[in-house]
Amino acid sequence: MAALHNGKTGLVGVLVVAGLLVPVFVHDSYLRHLFIISFVYGIVAASWDLSLGYAGIFxxxxxxxxxxxVYATGLTAKLLGLDPWFAMLFGGFAASAAAAIVALPVVRLQGVYVVLVTFAFSQLVMQLVINQSNYTGGTQGMVRVPTIWLPGYNFLRDYKFGYYYVAFALLVITTVCLRWLVRSDFGLSIRALRDNEDYAVSRGIPIAWQRLKALVASAFFTGLAGGFYVIYLRVASPEVFDFSTVSLILSMVLVGGTSSIYGPLFAALFLTFVSEGLANINNFAEGRFMLVAVAMIVVLVFLPKGLGSAVPALLERRRQKTPSRQK
Structure with missing residues (x-):
């Protein structure tokens, strides 16, 4: 186990260093843009895994x-004049507040009823955004959202160099926080509720309170990613609520592997590049989602636990072969 843990730690360290060096070797602004979007989706997918994979909440x-x-950050930055850095943070707290509202009926429900209530809430928020067009821009969206800044540095003229590192920092911070949460007593309790609810409750784990905390925690990082998303693109559009967005991010969770924070991150990087690459092919913009669906089915057939389960398996196999080579 120690060797396996060291192997994972070493691999993560290599990937972090590689992530830091990407803008040094990749000068094309579009490729940097794809990395930035994949980091945002990675945060959303990994956060979703906290409530879906670890807590078992559909x-x-x-x-x-x-x-x-997205909209909490855009509105506070554009209409209220709040500094975009603080507006991003406000977006995280606003998303957590929305999760707390959703949790009120959800924590006591099971199965398909959770899906129906949460899906209805998503549609409610989208309709609210569309109807309040005087503030949100309605179906036309909100444009010219103020962006982040640093003294003496212009984020708009550096070919996305600064944005890349902000997105990467948010990704690393989110990953560290999520890993800490799932390894804490809180993480053990929500997994116990997921695996055997009756036994967990009999051991004194408060089901409603733990599920509430799981939803609020996962929503905070998701809202933070939404805040950066609108600050980066400077546009807020109702398209963020579309089913295509839901299916793409859900595919990242399933392909990467549930109950695996790292898996959805890698799947987000892979599927973002594949999806955007296919979108640039003539007459294939809509068909790309079909290929993503096919890729998800293939992965789930051959790797039911997702791509995230492949790396530990390879490291374990390598560890088992090492003593035989020494002999």
């Missing part, structure tokens, strides 16, 4: 939390 309002972060 929460289909997760992308709505992302949209809440």
């Amino acid at each position: 929460n289909f309002a997760h992308v709505a939390f992302f949209g809440v972060g």
Whole structure:
């Protein structure tokens, strides 16, 4: 186990260093843009895994939390004049507040009823955004949202160099926080509720309170990612609530592997590049989602636990072969 843990730690360290070096070797602004979007989706997918994979809550309002972060940040930055850095943080808290509202009926429900309530909430938020067009821009969206800044540095003229590192920092911080949460006593309790609810409750685990905390925690990082998303693109659109967005991010969770924070991150990077690459092919913009669906089915057939289960298996196999080579 120690060797396996060291192997994972070493691999993560290599990937972090590689992530830091990407802008040094990749100068094309579009490729940097794809990395930035994949980091945003990675945060949303990994956060969704906290409530879906670890807590076992079939929460289909997760992308709505992302949209809440988008519009809460855009509105406070543009209409109230709040500094974009603080507006991003406000987007995270607004998404957590929305999750707390959703949790009120959800924590006591089971199965398909959770799906119906959370999906209805997502549609409610989208309709609210569309109807309040005087503030949100309605179906036309909100444009010219103020962006982040640093003294003496212009984020708009550096070919997305600064945006890349902000997105990467948010990704690393989110990953560290999520890993800490799932390894804590809180993480053990929500997994116990997921695996055997009756036994967990009999051991004194408060089901409603733990599920509430799982939803609020996952929504905070999602809202933070939504805040950065609108600050980066400077546009807020109701398209963030579309079913295509839901299906794409959900595919990242399933392909990467549930109950695996790292898996959805890698799947987000892979599927973002594949999806955007296919979108640039003539007459294939809509068909790309079909290929993503096919890729998801193939992965789930051959790797039911997702791509995230492949790396530990390879490291374990390598560890088992090492003593035989020494002999």
